[in-house]
Amino acid sequence: MGRAKGALKNAFWEPEAERLSPKRIKEVQNERLRGLVRRVYEGSAFYRKLLRERGIGPDSIRSIEDLEKLPFTTKEDLRDNYPFGLLAVPFSKVVRIHTSSGTTGNPTVVAYSRRDLEIWANCIARCLTMTGVTPEDVFQVILGYGLFTGGLGFHYGAELIGAKVLPSSTGGTKRQVKLMKDFGVTAFTSIPSYALYLGETAIEMGINPQKDLRVKTISCGAEPWSEGTRDKLEDLFGCMVFNSYGLSEVGGPGVAFECIAQDGLHVWSDHFLIEVIDPKTGEALPPGEEGELVITTLSREAMPLIRYRTRDIAMILDDDVCECGRAHRRISWIKGRTDDMIKIRGVNVFPSQIEHVLMRMPGVGNNYQIVVEKKGHMDELKVRIEVTGDIFKGELKDLVELRERISSELENALGLRLTVELAEPGSLPRAEGKAVRVLDRRPER
Ligand SMILES: [Zn+2]
Incomplete structure (x- = not known):
């Protein structure tokens, strides 16, 4: 219910890929899933062993209908094979390494090839373009830079669009607000609780976020939040706020994002194959039923994951093409993590x-x-x-x-x-x- 500062326009970064028909998406997924199984069979000792145990050869998987024959990958698998046991390419092809926070024990490692980084930046560019960011914008990245995937992920995506990127990272809240005002920041990304704090701090500093700032589009993610908080943020800044979803294990932010219809998050289905399962039985659930999100990375080279159990609880929405023109599958907001319950x-x-x-x-x-x-x-x-x-x-x-x-x-x-x-x-x-x-x-x- 936010009062938008000027209406945002629905726009496409990779129009061809973003406007694939449902039928084409399925064909692309079938082809990429076959390629993925072949690649991990050849390149990853971990997956080769797992697939052989199930009698799956490099050419056993014909289409996404065969997905359930494939084993799940869990966070424990990543920890047990720390640091590089899940690489599917020679180490020389790796050009970037991130890790998850890893509050206990080994962190989970995520490695990228040059092509992985290109696809990642393009996915973020799609997300930002979809929510109104253009080369004209001053884009403030208020997310941690470093091992956390958030900062650098958004940085390169926004830069690819040609926006003027302000890598202000986290902390120094008053300085963040000052930069936002002085530099005429028109778009930013941060975690939602911090976005609220930024708005409160602006008011304390005598700055009215709606009148004295020029922010017209905000994206938030990386912690569980709700549409009620979104409403609060939209009222605070007087602009639209979008939900961003991703997790470091499958590459970071840019997996799924809301469009200006704000009716679920589009999962970039040419790169990520999504399932919702019953966390107890592992059985796939139909759209509209809540369960654990499971993600297969269709395009990643360095560290692809097959049926990764995210522990995030959500549902797949109906398969109709969204009013924005994208048929990329939509998921609900994340209700929580199985760990947070x-x-x-x-x-x-x-x-x-x-x-x-x-x-x-x-x-x-x-x-x-x-x-x-x-x-x-x-x-x-x-x-x-x-x-x-x-x-x-x-x-x-x-x-x-x-x-x-x-x-x-x-x-x-x-x-x-x-x-x-x-x-x-x-x-x-x-x-x-x-x-x-x-x-x-x-x-x-
Ligand atoms: Zn849409």
Whole structure:
């Protein structure tokens, strides 16, 4: 519901590939899947062994209908074969190496050939062009540069378009806002919680994001978020905000992106083959059913992945061609990660469900925290919520009615009793990286 600063135009970066018919997409996928199986069979000891165990030869896979014969690849496979066990090309062909954050144990490695980097930049260029970025734009990349794929991924895509790229990376929030204003930034990308923080900081600095900044298109991703947060961001900056999806294991951002229809994220289906499976049984689920996203990289050379289990929960949307003219399959927003799911008194809760409720409620500020504790034998769920500055008059206890309204909305949505605690505006911790939304203080799980 954002007030767009001038309407964004639907545009194409690679018109031919982006406008493939559903039938052509399938043909391209069949051909590339056959090529992929042949390549990993020849180039990757890891996959050759896995395929042989299943009696699959280099020419056994004829089309995407055979996909289910292929084994899954998991994050554990990547860890077990750290660092370069999944390479499918000679090491001399690798020109870039990134890793995932890897908070515990070995990080997961992602290696790129020159062609992988070209395709990656073109995928990002497609995403940005689709959401209104042109050579005229000043594009601020407010994502970590370095081993994280976000910064460099967007950098090269935006540069390929010919936009004026400002590699401001993360941190130094006031400086970020100053650059945005002084350089007339018209487009930026960041993680959503940080985009909110940037908007708040601008206001604190006396800068009205809608009037004093020229931002007309924003893309956000790399952490779970909700359409409620999108609405807040669109109101804050007065422009359209788009959801970006990718993960380092399959190459980084640029896997899927919203178009200006804002009706699901287009997966670039000539490069990525997507499935949704039941995470328990591994069985494929039809469009409209929620499950775990599984991605096969059709074009990657250096480190292709077959049926990679992303642990992200989403669904495939109906297969019709979108109003933007693209038939590339659309997925829903990511509901959460199987890893993020919190089990409370037997009920599965995704932090994004809580966010979804909160961000639509008037009086709720930009920051919240979910705390899970054990009281006796019982799990206790507490949600700490910052209120907005306009309703806070110095005493939180004056806001009893708001607190009760939030708790009944949350209890309805989750089917779970919980405690709501209000907090003063600006009092919960801010992160210049990904927001820490969940504190699970239960002793053993
Ligand atoms: Zn579309």
